[in-house]
Amino acid sequence: MINFNGTIVSQDANIMTQNRAFLYGDGVFETVKILNNKILFLEDHYFRLMSSMRVVRMEIPMNFTIEYLEEQILSLVRTNSLSESFRARITVYRNDGGYYLPQNNTVSFIIHAVALETTIYAIDKKNYEVDLYKDFYIAKQLLSSIKTTNKIINITGSIFANENGLDNCLLLNDSKNVVEALQGNIFMLLGNKLITPPVSEGCLNGVMRRQILSLAKKIENLEVVEEVISPFDLQKADELFITNVIKGIQPITQYRKKGFATNISVQLLGKLNEMISST
Structure with a gap:
């Protein structure tokens, strides 16, 4: 129906x-x-x-x-x-x-x-591997920040990920910077700094992105910023994770030969579920 x-x-x-x-x-x-x-x-x-x-x-x-x-x-x-x-x-x-x-x-x-089978948000602890999708690029414009029914880049990227045994791909904009994942926004932890690309880079203005930014700012000694992420930054990251309203938070455990921890993503997921249960 x-x-x-x-x-x-x-x-x-x-x-x-x-x-x-x-x-x-x-x-x-x-x-x-x-x-x-x-x-x-x-x-x-x-x-x-x-x-x-x-x-x-x-x-x-x-x-x-x-x-x-x-x-x-x-x-x-x-x-x-x-x-x-x-x-x-x-x-x-x-x-x-x-x-x-x-x-x-x-x-x-x-x-x-x-x-849906699940009620509260939960993290699947299995290995989650991503790579860059470079066949097509996202334009740095207002249309890229809204959800239109034209999602052909996400579709072809999903096919690429499936053909290459990947769980997801990271999308680049026309300046060759990392913008988002196929199904959500991207966050990167570098030391005590949590970074996500600004909407001006062409990423979706995600609803869950907004929640995570707000929750992360409440974590002591964690600097939260919206900055450009280059592909080279991914190799230096301590953590990477993807956010959307259906999954909540999906940690990335592997990008090429680099593995990542999941400490901040687990902490944020706990805060997310606390916020939902209290409203």
């Missing part, structure tokens, strides 16, 4: 040959985690979605409030009462009509949800 413009319908009810999200990537989306009938970091997701719609000049409906979005997501989740944790995606796309130039800027939305 999906939620299509506020109505719960069957999965195949929205196959439309004129869907602009399918034809041109003319859509934006948010992926959220629901725990015990509560959408985590709802306000951050909502305002990023509104900002994304404005950036691509979509018309925001008058009823598209944070309360409306919450109710539309939870109404879909309630159709499956057997799970306490869900992953939901809301995709907003410009309505049919036109070619590159749309006939209007009105929108429709689809929400799809799947149950």
